[in-house]
Amino acid sequence: MARVGVFVCHCGENIAGTVDVAAVAKAALDMPGVVHAVDYKYMCSDPGQTLLKDAIKEKKLDGVVVAACSPRMHEPTFRRAAEEAGINPFLCEMANLREHCSWVHDKGAATTEKAIDLVRLQVEKVKRDRPLQPIRVPITKKALVLGGGIAGIQAALDIANSGNPVLLVEKSPSIGGHMSQLSETFPTLDCSQCILTPRMVEVARHPLITLYTYSELEKLDGFIGNFKATIRRKARKIDEKLCNGCGVCQQKCPVKKIPDEFNEGLSFRPAIYVPFPQAVPNKPVIDVKNCTYYKTGKCKACEKLCPTKAIRFDQEDIVEVHDVGAVVLATGFKTMPVGNFSEYGYGKLKDVIDGMKFERLASASGPTGGAIRRPSDGKEPQHVVFIACAGSRDRLKGVPYCSKVCCMYTAKHAMLYRHKVHGGQATVFYMDIRSAGKNYDEFVRRAIEEDGVKYVRGRVSRVYEEDGQLVVKGADTLLGAEPVEIRADMVVLATAVQAQNDAEELAQKLHVSYDPYKFFAEAHPKLRPVETNTAGVFLAGACQAPRDIPETVAQASGAAVKVAGLFSQPTLTREPIIAVVDRQPPPVFSSCVGCFLCKSACPYQAIEEEVIKNRNGDVLKVVAKVNPGLCQGCGTCVSTCRTKAIDLEGFSNEQVFAELMCI
Amino acid sequence: MEALQTKAKELLAAGTVQVAIGYGKGTGNARRPLFVTKPERAADLIVDAACTQNLATYLTKHEVRVMGRMAVVAVPSTLRSILQLAAEKQIREEQVLALAVIDGQVRELATFEAIEEAVATIPDAMSEADRNMIDKLSAMSVPERRAFWADELVRCVKCYACRASCPMCYCERCTTDVNRPQWIPVASHAVGNLEYHVMRAMHLAGRCVECGTCGKACPVGIPVHLLTIYAEDSVRRQFGQRGGASAKLDYAMSTFKPDDKEEFIR
Numbered sequence: 001m002a003r004v005g006v007f008v009c010h011c012g013e014n015i016a017g018t019v020d021v022a023a024v025a026k027a028a029l030d031m032p033g034v035v036h037a038v039d040y041k042y043m044c045s046d047p048g049q050t051l052l053k054d055a056i057k058e059k060k061l062d063g064v065v066v067a068a069c070s071p072r073m074h075e076p077t078f079r080r081a082a083e084e085a086g087i088n089p090f091l092c093e094m095a096n097l098r099e100h101c102s103w104v105h106d107k108g109a110a111t112t113e114k115a116i117d118l119v120r121l122q123v124e125k126v127k128r129d130r131p132l133q134p135i136r137v138p139i140t141k142k143a144l145v146l147g148g149g150i151a152g153i154q155a156a157l158d159i160a161n162s163g164n165p166v167l168l169v170e171k172s173p174s175i176g177g178h179m180s181q182l183s184e185t186f187p188t189l190d191c192s193q194c195i196l197t198p199r200m201v202e203v204a205r206h207p208l209i210t211l212y213t214y215s216e217l218e219k220l221d222g223f224i225g226n227f228k229a230t231i232r233r234k235a236r237k238i239d240e241k242l243c244n245g246c247g248v249c250q251q252k253c254p255v256k257k258i259p260d261e262f263n264e265g266l267s268f269r270p271a272i273y274v275p276f277p278q279a280v281p282n283k284p285v286i287d288v289k290n291c292t293y294y295k296t297g298k299c300k301a302c303e304k305l306c307p308t309k310a311i312r313f314d315q316e317d318i319v320e321v322h323d324v325g326a327v328v329l330a331t332g333f334k335t336m337p338v339g340n341f342s343e344y345g346y347g348k349l350k351d352v353i354d355g356m357k358f359e360r361l362a363s364a365s366g367p368t369g370g371a372i373r374r375p376s377d378g379k380e381p382q383h384v385v386f387i388a389c390a391g392s393r394d395r396l397k398g399v400p401y402c403s404k405v406c407c408m409y410t411a412k413h414a415m416l417y418r419h420k421v422h423g424g425q426a427t428v429f430y431m432d433i434r435s436a437g438k439n440y441d442e443f444v445r446r447a448i449e450e451d452g453v454k455y456v457r458g459r460v461s462r463v464y465e466e467d468g469q470l471v472v473k474g475a476d477t478l479l480g481a482e483p484v485e486i487r488a489d490m491v492v493l494a495t496a497v498q499a500q501n502d503a504e505e506l507a508q509k510l511h512v513s514y515d516p517y518k519f520f521a522e523a524h525p526k527l528r529p530v531e532t533n534t535a536g537v538f539l540a541g542a543c544q545a546p547r548d549i550p551e552t553v554a555q556a557s558g559a560a561v562k563v564a565g566l567f568s569q570p571t572l573t574r575e576p577i578i579a580v581v582d583r584q585p586p587p588v589f590s591s592c593v594g595c596f597l598c599k600s601a602c603p604y605q606a607i608e609e610e611v612i613k614n615r616n617g618d619v620l621k622v623v624a625k626v627n628p629g630l631c632q633g634c635g636t637c638v639s640t641c642r643t644k645a646i647d648l649e650g651f652s653n654e655q656v657f658a659e660l661m662c663i
Numbered sequence: 664m665e666a667l668q669t670k671a672k673e674l675l676a677a678g679t680v681q682v683a684i685g686y687g688k689g690t691g692n693a694r695r696p697l698f699v700t701k702p703e704r705a706a707d708l709i710v711d712a713a714c715t716q717n718l719a720t721y722l723t724k725h726e727v728r729v730m731g732r733m734a735v736v737a738v739p740s741t742l743r744s745i746l747q748l749a750a751e752k753q754i755r756e757e758q759v760l761a762l763a764v765i766d767g768q769v770r771e772l773a774t775f776e777a778i779e780e781a782v783a784t785i786p787d788a789m790s791e792a793d794r795n796m797i798d799k800l801s802a803m804s805v806p807e808r809r810a811f812w813a814d815e816l817v818r819c820v821k822c823y824a825c826r827a828s829c830p831m832c833y834c835e836r837c838t839t840d841v842n843r844p845q846w847i848p849v850a851s852h853a854v855g856n857l858e859y860h861v862m863r864a865m866h867l868a869g870r871c872v873e874c875g876t877c878g879k880a881c882p883v884g885i886p887v888h889l890l891t892i893y894a895e896d897s898v899r900r901q902f903g904q905r906g907g908a909s910a911k912l913d914y915a916m917s918t919f920k921p922d923d924k925e926e927f928i929r
C-alpha cells in the first residue's frame with residue numbers, strides 16, 4: 001500500500017488568502033494512500049523543507065505531493081529535498097494551487113474544492129510514479145558559431161578563451177558583418193572598424209578558433225552535446241595557402257563595374273576581390289557570376305599575373321561534416337528594402353539613401369573617404385533630412401515592431417553630418433525618440449542641444465524632386481499638425497531591421513522556433529534569453545531581435561557562457577522525463593509494429609529505428625527507439641502511436657488516465 | 664477471368680510467387696478469399712462483380728507471409744492498401760506482386776512504382792450509395808448526426824469484425840486491447856461503442872483507402888465505413904493528400920511541411 005505525504009503550502013497569503021488550506025490538508029488525509037498531510041506557511045523555506053524531509057523519514061513515505069506553486073518554480077527545490085530525505089526525487093509531485101487555483105479564482109468553497117481535486121490528481125499520479133534515474137549523455141567539446149559579425153566574433157572568442165575549440169562559419173568572404181561597415185558608433189562616436197578589426201584579427205590568430213569564411217551550414221543532425229554539422233565551403237577559386245593577399249589580381253581584373261556590396265553599391269569592385277582592405281582573411285574570392293572567364297571561357301588575367309600562382313579556376317566546393325557539442329546562432333539581420341515606400345522615392349531619387357549607405361559615406365574607409373557627398377552629383381549637401389521609422393512601427397506597409405537602433409543611429413548620422421559639414425543643416429523627422437540605454441539619451445540631447453540638429457515630430461508624407469532639390473513634405477505634430485515643407489539636398493531613411501532572408505530556412509534546419517517576423521525565438525523571453533527551444537542551440541545578437549552593439553556583445557558573451565558551462569561538465573545530465581518504446585520478452589519483443597508514423601511526428605528527430613535480431617543475425621523486427629539525448633518529453637509520439645507502444649516516463653498513460661478518472 | 668487464372672498459374676509454376684491470394688467460390692453467390700499455392704489450383708480463382716473484399720488484409724498476416732512471395736488479386740483499393748502498407752514500412756517490394764483487375768483487364772504490377780502509376784489513374788472509388796449517405800449525414804445538424812450514430816452504434820456488439828477486415832489495422836496489439844490503462848471499455852455500451860468507433864476513425868484518418876470492407880464485414884449492418892471514409896475525406900480536403908497514393912507518403916496527421924497553409928503552425 002502506498003504511503004503518500006501531502007504538504008499544503010500557504011505561500012503567505014497567495015494561496016491561503018483564497019483557499020482554505022487546512023481543509024485541503026484534512027481532505028487529503030481521507031484520500032486512499034495518503035498517510036500524512038500538513039499545511040505550512042512557506043513550504044519552500046528551510047523549516048518547510050525540513051518538515052517535508054522529517055515526514056519522509058519518520059512516516060516512511062514513498063511518495064510526496066507538494067501542493068504549492070507552479071512546478072516550474074519549485075519542483076527542483078522539493079525534488080532535491082525528497083532526495084536528501086532518501087527517496088527518489090521523481091517520487092515527488094507538485095499540485096499547482098497557486099497559478100491554477102488561488103490566483104485565478106475568488107475565495108469560496110468551490111475554490112477550496114478545486115484545490116482538493118488538484119491534490120487528488122497528484123496523489124493518484126504519485127502512487128503510479130516509479131523511481132527514475134537521470135540520463136547521462138557524452139559531450140563533444142567543440143562549438144559551432146554561425147555568423148561572423150560582432151555577435152559571432154564575440155561568442156567565438158569567449159568560448160575559445162574558456163579553453164574550448166570553436167568552428168566559426170561565415171557565409172561571406174570576410175568576417176566583420178554589419179559592424180565593419182559602420183562609420184562611428186553611438187554613444188561614444190568611436191570608430192567602428194578601429195574597435196572591431198583587432199577582434200577580427202584575434203579570431204584569425206586564436207589557436208582554438210577554426211575560421212571558415214565563404215561557407216554555409218547545409219544540415220545539422222544530432223542533439224545537444226552530439227551534433228553533426230554539415231558545412232559547405234564554397235570554392236573561392238584560389239589556393240588560400242599560396243595567396244599572400246598582395247592584391248595584384250584585383251588591380252588587373254578587367255571587370256571593374258560590379259556594385260560593391262561592402263560600400264552598399266556606392267562604388268565598384270572587380271570580379272576577383274577582397275570585400276574591404278581590413279578583411280579577415282585577407283584573401284580574395286572570384287565572383288563566378290561576373291568573372292569573364294566563367295562567362296566566356298577566356299581571360300584568366302589574374303592567373304597569369306598572380307605572383308604566387310594561387311588562382312584555381314577548377315576549384316570545387318568542399319562539403320565537410322564536423323562533430324560539435326553546441327551551436328551559437330549569430331546570423332544577424334538585414335535592413336528592410338524600402339522600394340515599396342514609393343512616397344519616399346527610394347530607388348527613384350538618387351539622393352534618397354538608407355542608413356547603411358550613409359554609414360559608408362561617413363566612414364573614413366568609404367568611397368568618399370568620409371566626406372559627405374550626395375550620390376547624384378557628388379556635391380556636398382547643405383541640408384539633409386533624416387526620416388526615422390522608415391518601415392518600423394508601420395503595421396500597414398512595414399513591420400509593427402520598433403527596430404530599436406534607428407533613433408540612436410539617426411542622431412549619430414545627424415551629428416556626424418553636422419561635424420563634417422559645418423554650415424549644413426540637419427533635420428530629423430521622428431515619431432518618438434527612443435533612447436533608453438547607458439548614455440543614450442544624453443547622446444540624443446547632445447545632437448539637439450550642442451550640434452544643433454533640428455528634430456521635428458511628425459511623419460513625412462512625400463519626398464519629390466523640384467528644381468534639382470528634394471522637397472520633403474511632412475507635418476509637425478507638436479505644432480498642431482502644421483504642414484512642413486523642407487527643401488533638402490539629401491534624404492536618409494532609417495530603414496527597419498529585419499531577419500535575414502534565409503532565417504526561416506536556417507531555423508528549420510536547426511529546429512529552432514521563430515516569431516512571425518522570422519527572428520529566432522528564445523526559450524523564455526525573460527529567464528532564458530540566449531537559449532532556444534532546441535537544447536544546445538544558443539542565440540546571440542540581431543538574429544533574435546533588433547539589437548545594438550553593446551547588447552549584442554553582452555548577449556554573445558552570455559551565449560558563450562552557456563556553451564562553456566555545458567562543456568565544463570564531463571557528461572550531460574538530463575531529466576529522465578522522456579518517451580520510451582515498450583519492450584517485451586520474445587516472441588513479441590515490442591508492441592511497436594514499426595510503422596514509424598511517430599518518426600515524422602517527433603519535432604526533435606528523437607525517433608530512431610532499432611533492428612531486433614536473433615543470435616544468427618536474422619532480422620526479427622524493426623521497432624522504434626527513442627534517443628534519450630534528443631527526446632524532450634513532449635509526448636507527441638505518445639499521442640500519435642496507435643498501439644500505445646510509446647509511453648512517457650513520469651507522465652505515463654496510466655498516470656494520466658488515473659488522474660482523469662479520480663475526479 | 665481466364666487471363667487471371669493463366670497468369671496466376673504461370674507465376675506459381677515459375678516460382679515467381681509461392682502463393683496467390685484471390686477470390687474463390689463461397690456459399691451461394693458469395694465470394695471468399697482463396698489462397699492458391701499449387702499451379703493446378705489456379706483454375707479455382709474467380710473474378711466478378713461480387714469480388715469486393717480488400718484482400719490486402721492478408722498481406723501482413725504472419726501465416727500468409729511465411730509461404731513466400733505473395734501475388735494478390737487487387738481491386739483498386741487493394742492497390743492503395745499495398746502502397747499505404749509500404750509507406751508504413753509493413754511490406755517490402757520483393758514480398759508482393761499485384762494482379763490488378765481494372766475494368767475487367769488483368770495487369771501484373773510487380774513494383775511499387777507501377778502500382779503508383781496505376782493508382783494515379785483510378786478515379787475516386789466511393790460508391791454512389793456511400794456518397795449519398797455522406798451527403799445526407801453532412802447535411803444534418805450536429806444533434807441530428809449524433810442521434811443517427813447513437814442509434815446505429817448502440818447495436819454494435821464489439822465483435823471487431825471491422826478491425827479484422829481492415830488492411831490498415833495490422834497492429835499486433837490494438838489500443839482496444841490495452842488494459843493498463845483501459846482506454847476503451849471492453850463491454851458493449853453506448854459510450855464505449857462510440858469511443859471505439861471514434862478511435863478507429865481517428866486512427867484511419869489519412870490512412871484509410873476507402874475500400875468499405877469494414878462496413879461490409881459488420882454483422883449487424885452498421886455503416887462503420889462511413890466514419891473512416893469521412894475522416895479520410897477531411898484529411899484530403901485539409902492537406903490535399905490521399906491515403907495510399909504513394910509508397911513514400913508522409914503521414915498527413917503527423918507531418919509538418921514548411922509550406923503548410925496554416926500560418927499558426929509555422
